[in-house]
Amino acid sequence: MKTTRLSVLALCATVGMTAFSSCSKEQETAVPTSSAAKQEAKAEEAYPGERGTVQTGKFGSESIVYQQINGENILEGDIILAASQLNPTGPQTESAGRNTGKWPSAVVYYTIDAALPSQNRVTDAITHWQTYTAVRFVKRTTQANYVTFRVGSGCSSNIGMIGGRQYINLASGCSTGNTIHEIGHALGLFHEQTRNDRDTYVNILTQNIQAGYENNFTKYGVSGYSGTDFGALDFGSIMMYGSFSFSSNGQPTITKKDGSTFDIQRSGLSAGDRAGIDIMY
Template sequence: MQVPSFSILAYSALFGTISLTSCSKDQQARPAQPEQQAQAQAELAYPNQTGELKTGEWGGQPVSYQEINGDKVYEGDILLTSEQLATSAGGQQRPGSAGRTTGRWPSGVVYYAIDPALPNQARVTGAIAHWQANSPVRFVQRTTQTAFVTFRVGSGCSSNIGRTGSQQYINLASGCSTGNTIHEIGHALGLFHEQTRADRDAFVNILTQNIQSGYEGNFTKYTDLGYGGTDFGALDFGSIMMYGSFSFSSNGQPTIVKKDGSTFNIQRTGLSAGDKSGIDVMY
């Protein structure tokens, strides 16, 4: 089966390109601080909600996601489209039509609109300005284009992944910061989360006993889903696409620690050096 171009983009060009960072020594594993818990909880499509766990195929490969309020939620804040997960009449998931989209924005130009009802639009314009100052990606207000991103009010922070080929959304609740918006734009550009790299076990330990029920799939390596890819450089603890140590914790204890057992903070300030290198490879 020919792998759709979207999957090639997502899993060979994206995973692991977010790298090249150095971090100071962190404290040993400890309960999550309130600000870390709040940051991890904010970056969910539907905070405090869980849905039916479903398995299907995406780009010809198996994938698990939650269905919440009609949305197909992957890795907490990624919304898959019906085209990406097409369902047959019998309910069996089949490869979707993601191959008909490019996944990547042609010429690195993202057309966008901001819903007038969205409060605090400065977080959107600030995030766009940050991307434009630190990457070759350009953002242009949509006029008549049929493929574009709309920033709108949401229950949490979430985004479609890559260019879908039609109108797509970045959803922002009131608690979604400029940093969260930079992260969600990363998804719209085609970036997945850093901790799903093939080589991540050389850098971190995943403490599955502390992960919230139903969110275990958020920590699955892309190779475990059957995808090929290339990891560039070392895992980037400072990436804006990286989970923090306490993301999706069920008990306030860490879900991801460094190999020496120390924890690290979630970073939602701006693109790291590795993020910039990765996006340069893509665009």
């Protein structure tokens, strides 16, 4: 397996799991990306257009900044942090975190809420993950730890297995590609642009970012995660923002080092996404 362009991101001790993203060839995906799909794809948000109050807490031993919107703790726009993952009194042991971070035996138990429209978004996304990775999805019967796909205000998910019932929230505008992305979070993937080494590959143009969304572009090390990056950033990752994500003025928020822009893609897992999950699981 090629690992020369693989990015390895490890969550801090509170979660204790390893999250991987990125890459083989830039823009290489499991499913071809049409021009229309590129134009329509948008970065995911738990509560589109809503801005909460900025909060500071502890994620392991490190301080972390996030937004609290409608009683939920939102990181990087679409990641929901459970109260158990925020630790105001100090770090938990690593062993406790590792026990709850990954889905044992790479099996995710799930249910689909009957009220969720267009359920093919979920079944197609699950089929995609099962086609290109070793992760298996099994309908839940009595299992204690599982994901429920349900109606949401936007597209969002918890990060990793948190224990008990957790949710992937899908508004009507969340596509199959957005669902693949949110499943990535539930498995433990963070956004590709938050790599510690991202400044080697991209420019973050903070002056063009919508007010209140600056934390979506914070490097994971600054946000309280620990880990190691290997290889180059994956512009084709389904976990990567596009050049104009969260722009306040129509100007790019992220460019390549040469100043050129690139599209967001939400068609399928890149080769690097698949390689990372293969190593993780």
